[in-house]
Structure formats: structure tokens, C-alpha cells
Amino acid sequence: MPESLSVESHVEPHVESHVASPAPAREAAPAAPGRPRKGPWLRLLTYAAVSLGALVMLFPFLWTVITSITPEGSLAGGPTLFVENPTTAAYRTLLETLPMWRILLNSLWIAVVSTLLQLVTGSMAAYGFARLTFRGRNVVFALYLATLMVPMQVLVVPLFIEMTTLGLQDTYMALLAPSIASAFGVFLLKQAVEGVPRELDEAATIDGAGHLRIFATIVLPLIRPALATVAVFAFMGSWNSFLWPLVVIRSPEFMTLPLGLSTLQGQFTTEWDVVMAGSVFSIVPIAIVYLLAQRHIIAGVAHSGLK
Amino acid sequence: MNRGRRWRNRGWVLFFLAPSAIPLVLFTVIPMVSSVWVSLHEWNLISAMKWVGLDNYTHLLTDDQTRSVFLHSLLYCLGYLPLVFVGGLGLALVLNQQLRGRSFFRAAYFLPVVTSWVVVALVWKWLLNPTNGLVNTILGAVGLPQPGWWTDPTWALPAVILSSAWKDLGFVMVIMLAGLQAIPSDVLEAATVDGAGAWQRFRRITFPLLSPSTFFVVIISLINGFQVFDQVYVMTGGGPQGASQVVVGQVYDLTFRYGRAGEASALSWLLFGVILIITAVQIRGQKRWVHYA
Numbered sequence: 001m002p003e004s005l006s007v008e009s010h011v012e013p014h015v016e017s018h019v020a021s022p023a024p025a026r027e028a029a030p031a032a033p034g035r036p037r038k039g040p041w042l043r044l045l046t047y048a049a050v051s052l053g054a055l056v057m058l059f060p061f062l063w064t065v066i067t068s069i070t071p072e073g074s075l076a077g078g079p080t081l082f083v084e085n086p087t088t089a090a091y092r093t094l095l096e097t098l099p100m101w102r103i104l105l106n107s108l109w110i111a112v113v114s115t116l117l118q119l120v121t122g123s124m125a126a127y128g129f130a131r132l133t134f135r136g137r138n139v140v141f142a143l144y145l146a147t148l149m150v151p152m153q154v155l156v157v158p159l160f161i162e163m164t165t166l167g168l169q170d171t172y173m174a175l176l177a178p179s180i181a182s183a184f185g186v187f188l189l190k191q192a193v194e195g196v197p198r199e200l201d202e203a204a205t206i207d208g209a210g211h212l213r214i215f216a217t218i219v220l221p222l223i224r225p226a227l228a229t230v231a232v233f234a235f236m237g238s239w240n241s242f243l244w245p246l247v248v249i250r251s252p253e254f255m256t257l258p259l260g261l262s263t264l265q266g267q268f269t270t271e272w273d274v275v276m277a278g279s280v281f282s283i284v285p286i287a288i289v290y291l292l293a294q295r296h297i298i299a300g301v302a303h304s305g306l307k
Numbered sequence: 308m309n310r311g312r313r314w315r316n317r318g319w320v321l322f323f324l325a326p327s328a329i330p331l332v333l334f335t336v337i338p339m340v341s342s343v344w345v346s347l348h349e350w351n352l353i354s355a356m357k358w359v360g361l362d363n364y365t366h367l368l369t370d371d372q373t374r375s376v377f378l379h380s381l382l383y384c385l386g387y388l389p390l391v392f393v394g395g396l397g398l399a400l401v402l403n404q405q406l407r408g409r410s411f412f413r414a415a416y417f418l419p420v421v422t423s424w425v426v427v428a429l430v431w432k433w434l435l436n437p438t439n440g441l442v443n444t445i446l447g448a449v450g451l452p453q454p455g456w457w458t459d460p461t462w463a464l465p466a467v468i469l470s471s472a473w474k475d476l477g478f479v480m481v482i483m484l485a486g487l488q489a490i491p492s493d494v495l496e497a498a499t500v501d502g503a504g505a506w507q508r509f510r511r512i513t514f515p516l517l518s519p520s521t522f523f524v525v526i527i528s529l530i531n532g533f534q535v536f537d538q539v540y541v542m543t544g545g546g547p548q549g550a551s552q553v554v555v556g557q558v559y560d561l562t563f564r565y566g567r568a569g570e571a572s573a574l575s576w577l578l579f580g581v582i583l584i585i586t587a588v589q590i591r592g593q594k595r596w597v598h599y600a
Contacts, residue, residue, distance in 0.1 A: 046401060046404075046406070047406075047407075049401070050398075050401055050402070050406070050412050053398070053412075053416065054411075054412055054415040054416065056473075057415050057416050057418065057419060057473070057476075057477070058415050058418065060419075060430050060431070060434060060473075061418070061430075063430070063433075063434065063441060064430050064433075067433065075439065076439060120326065121326040121327040121330070122327065124322075124323045124324070124326055124327065125323060125324055125326070125327040125328070127323050128319075128320060128323030128324045129324075132316065132319055132320050132323065133316075134316065134317070134320045140324070140328075144327075144331065147331055147335045147336065147339075149579075149583070150335060150339050150579065151534050151575075151578070151579060151582070152534075153534065153536070153555045153558050153559075153575050153578065154338075154339065154342050154572075154575040154576060154578075154579055155334075155335065155338040155339060155342065156558070156559075156562075156575075157342065157345060157558075157562050157568050157571055157572055157575075158337075158338035158339075158341040158342045158345060158572075159334060159338040161341070161352070162333075162334075162337065162338060162341075177330070177333075177334045178334045178335070180327075180330035180334070181326070181327035181328075181330045181331050183331065186327060211319050211322075211323075215323075236421060239421075239423060240423040240424055240537075242423070242424060242425055242536075242537040242540075243536055243537065243555070243559070246540075246559075247559075247563070257423065257425075257426075258423045258424070258425035258426070258537070259425075261425050261426065261429060262425055262540070262541055265429060265432075265541065272433050272436070275429055275433065276429075276430070276433060278429075279426045279429050279430055282423060282425075282426050283422060283426060286421050286422065286423070287418070287421075289421075290417075290418065290421045294414055294417075297417075297421065298413070298414075298417060298481055301420075301478065301481050301482070302481050302482065302484065302485035303485070
């Protein structure tokens with residue numbers, strides 16, 4: 001990830017400059033008015049508040065794990081922090097009820113494939129709009145943007161009918177269909193392609209490179225930050241997607257995690273250990289992805305807000 | 308020669324645009340157009356469609372239930388937005404300072420953002436369980452009243468709002484942090500030299516210069532807020548007695564529970580119209596308060 005995108009690398013020097021002690025040149029003058037040195041109490045208070053907040057953010061995850069290993073009978077009496085005799089019973093019930101491993105793989109697989117598809121279709125379209133001249137280009141681009149405005153719930157009913165007509169109900173294809181291309185990705189990537197200096201293309205053209213070569217060897221490497229942002233949003237979008245799978249998928253073997261979990265809740269209304277075991281199933285993989293790619297994910301989200 | 312080149316250019320246009328244009332037409336444009344068509348019919352997804360013209364729309368516009376589901380979506384936005392905005396901005400301001408373990412805190416606050424809505428809703432449904440959930444256990448221990456949360460018509464929507472704000476706090480924090488870091492430090496330093504206090508600096512410089520980020524958060528939150536569905540469906544199913552039914556939940560129920568697909572499509576277009584108007588008003592209004600540095 002290039003410097004320009006990483007939140008971290010942006011902050012450090014910058015924060016240093018206006019939070020740390022004043023520059024030596026001004027040292028002779030008394031401490032700037034209106035900026036008293038922070039008292040230790042205020043500092044302590046800040047830490048306490050931020051830590052308490054972090055506890056509120058993280059504890060529910062721990063609580064989910066604790067509940068999932070608590071024997072079912074002990075839950076009725078209210079929660080306990082330390083489980084006396086932890087059990088994997090909830091996980092066994094879960095695996096007997098739903099093909100959870102397969103559902104987990106479905107979720108990952110659909111998220112990865114739709115992310116790749118959006119990167120390919122999006123970057124190609126971005127190149128087309130930014131680098132090719134053709135009649136009606138602006139109109140076509142405006143039409144792309146218009147599809148951004150239409151929310152999923154407007155499309156859900158007719159899309160469901162379309163899938164049923166095509167015989168695609170209850171298939172991976174149906175899950176993927178609405179996320180093969182995203183106008184959001186095209187928009188973001190087009191801006192990035194426009195930021196690539198044209199001189200580079202021209203030089204390559206003189207060297208005999210065609211569009212395909214320029215696209216693959218010059219443009220793509222230079223728009224990596226934008227590709228990362230699109231990838232983050234595509235992956236999270238697919239991973240979280242619920243309404244569409246809920247509508248189009250019936251059989252457990254094609255379910256994704258959110259859908260599988262929601263059906264679980266219907267079957268085990270009061271068996272929270274099983275429901276929480278299912279939740280653990282879907283938190284762990286995304287938490288691992290998050291830990292590995294944390295900087296890129298946060299930078300990607302931050303980047304989208306600056307546009 | 309010239310002609311040949313033009314054809315070759317068309318070939319390239321097709322090559323680069325078709326991979327995105329074809330799926331967009333198939334899975335967005337066609338459903339969109341047919342959604343308009345469906346909204347002009349009475350249809351239960353099975354038997355033949357019956358043309359009713361604008362009846363679905365006129366019926367919806369005079370229906371109490373429509374008003375109630377729009378009201379719930381609006382209330383959701385009104386509860387959710389201040390929570391995530393004030394919380395996210397406060398966090399960003401704190402975490403923008405030099406603080407030991409800052410990256411740990413930032414990572415911790417962001418973790419719920421990558422967790423799916425369904426999981427968040429389930430975990431919070433359990434935490435807010437009226438009889439043996441953790442929150443009520445704690446409230447009871449310190450002698451506070453224990454609301455029925457998602458089982459109580461008054462508390463169902465607040466329960467949804469609370470858990471949604473918990474999930475999105477980190478998102479707003481990251482957006483605001485990026486905004487804070489885009490503010491040139493020399494402006495703030497100059498103000499300090501001129502004798503501006505911390506509050507004045509925030510009020511007169513930081514906050515106005517943050518306005519593009521604020522604008523982004525407000526727009527995104529309202530668009531997403533009016534489309535809220537997952538967490539409501541999982542936590543309350545719109546209940547009890549429809550007390551937390553939101554617009555998209557109603558679209559879903561109308562289609563798949565009551566077999567009134569035409570009305571559902573019409574409702575989804577009404578929602579689209581509302582979102583469009585709200586967004587347009589904000590974009591027009593932004594000139595008055597959004598300052599691009």
C-alpha cells in the first residue's frame with residue numbers, strides 16, 4: 001500500500017507537529033496562551049474513557065464465545081463470566097443442524113469471487129471511460145452512475161422473478177449476479193485512472209504498446225490504492241449481504257453465513273448457546289481477515305470518505 | 308484506413324465496457340424497469356398479473372401502515388445519526404492525539420464494522436435479552452429499571468438503534484479521523500499563536516474544516532438508515548405488533564408473506580423517492596455549511 005493511502009503514515013509526523021512540544025524556535029516565549037499543558041488527570045481520564053469504550057466494543061465478542069461454551073442449562077439463570085464446566089455441545093448441535101463448514105466456505109467463496117469480478121469489470125470500465133474516446137461516452141457514464149442510485153430493495157422482487165425464470169434460484173450464480181459489476185467501483189476507479197499521467201500511455205504507445213498492454217502494465221499497477229478500496233468494499237458488501245440471499249436461497253448448501261445464522265435463530269429461539277456458537281463461526285474468519293489486513297481495510301474506508 | 312481505425316476503436320470500447328455493462332443491464336437495469344411495471348399491477352408472484360394503474364401508489368399514500376413504517380425508518384435515523392456522529396467525532400478527536408496504544412484502540416473500535424449485521428443483531432439480541440441478558444442483569448444489579456427491549460413495543464426500536472450505533476461507531480470514527488488528518492496543521496498552530504483556546508480552535512477551525520467529512524457521514528447515514536433492514540429483521544422481525552417495522556421490512560413482508568408484490572414494488576419506489584429528495588436537499592444545502600479546504 002503506497003504511502004499516500006495509509007492513514008498511519010499520514011498521521012504520525014503530522015500529529016507530532018501540533019500536539020508535541022512547540023518548536024524550538026518559539027521556546028523562548030512563554031507557553032502559547034490557550035494551550036495549557038495537559039494535566040495528568042485529564043490524561044488519565046482520557047485513557048479511562050477510551051479504555052471503557054474499547055471494553056464496550058470488544059466485550060460482546062468475548063461474551064459470544066463465553067455463551068457458546070456454557071452448558072445450556074446454566075444460561076437460564078443469567079450470565080456468568082467464568083464458565084464452570086465448558087462444553088462444546090452447542091457446536092455439535094450447530095453442526096448437526098446446518099452444514100456450517102460449507103456455509104462458511106460459501107460465504108468466503110462468494111465474497112472472493114465477487115470481489116475479483118468487481119475489480120476486473122470495474123477497472124476495465126474505468127479504463128474505457130478514462131482513456132477511450134467514443135460518442136456518447138458521458139451519457140453512458142451517467143447511466144452507470146444512475147444504477148448507483150437504485151437501492152437493492154427496489155430490485156429484489158423483479159430480480160427474484162428473473163432468477164426464477166432463468167432457473168437460477170438457489171444457485172451460486174444467483175448469489176453472484178447482482179455483484180458482478182458495481183458502478184461505485186467503476187466511479188472510484190475511473191477517478192484513479194484519470195490521475196495516471198497520460199504521458200505514460202503516450203510513451204508506451206510510441207513503443208508500440210496497445211490498449212491491453214497499457215491497461216495491464218501501466219494503469220493497473222498505478223491505481224492499486226483505489227483497487228484496494230474497491231476490494232475492501234466489495235468484500236465487506238458481499239460478506240454482509242443478507243436481503244438478497246434471504247430472498248433467492250432456500251437450501252442450506254447454498255446459504256451464506258448471515259442467512260444460515262438467521263435461520264438458526266428461528267429454530268433455536270431460546271437456545272442462545274447454539275445461536276452464539278453460530279455467531280462465533282462467522283466472527284472468527286472475518287476477524288482473522290481483519291487482523292491480517294487491518295491497515296488496508298481502515299485506509300480503504302478512510303479513502304472513500306475523502307472523495 | 309480511417310474507417311478501419313474507427314471500427315477497431317469500437318472494438319476496444321466494447322472490450323473494455325461489455326464486462327460491466329452486460330451484468331449491469333441484466334441485473335440492475337432490467338429489474339429496475341420491470342419493477343416499475345410490477346408496481347402498476349396487482350400480483351401475488353404466482354397467478355397472472357392484473358393491471359391496476361396507479362392504485363398501488365394511491366393506496367399506499369393513504370395507508371396508515373405506510374406512514375408508520377416510514378416514521379419508524381425516520382426515527383431510526385434520528386436516533387442513530389446523533390449517536391454515531393457525536394461518538395465517532397469524539398473518538399476521532401481523542402485518537403488523533405498522541406496516545407499510547409492508539410492503533411490498538413482504533414482497531415478495537417473498528418472491529419464491529421467488519422462484523423456482519425446479522426451477527427451484530429444476534430449478539431445484541433442476546434445481550435439485550437429481557438430476562439437473562441447481560442445488560443438487564445447489570446441494570447438490575449445496580450438497581451435500574453430493566454426494559455423489555457425487543458419484546459417491548461416502546462423499546463424495540465431503541466434496541467435496534469443502540470446495536471446499530473455500536474456497529475457503525477468505528478466507521479464514522481475512521482472517516483472523521485481521515486478528515487482531521489487532512490486539516491493543515493499550520494492553520495491550527497497559527498490560531499494557537501493568536502491566542503485561540505482549545506474550544507475556540509475546535510469550534511472555529513477544526514469543525515468547519517471537517518464539514519466535508521461530516522457531510523459524507525450524514526448523507527451515507529441517512530441513505531443507509533432509510534434502507535435499514537437486516538438488524539430489524541433479525542432482532543425484532545418488525546415487532547412486537549409492528550412497533551419496529553421499517554420500510555424495507557414492509558417491502559419484504561408484502562412480497563413474501565402477503566403475496567402483494569405490486570404494492571411492495573410501489574412501496575420500494577416511494578422509498579427511493581424519499582431518499583432521492585433527502586439527498587438532493589442535502590446536496591443543495593451543503594453550499595451553506597460545507598467548506599472544502
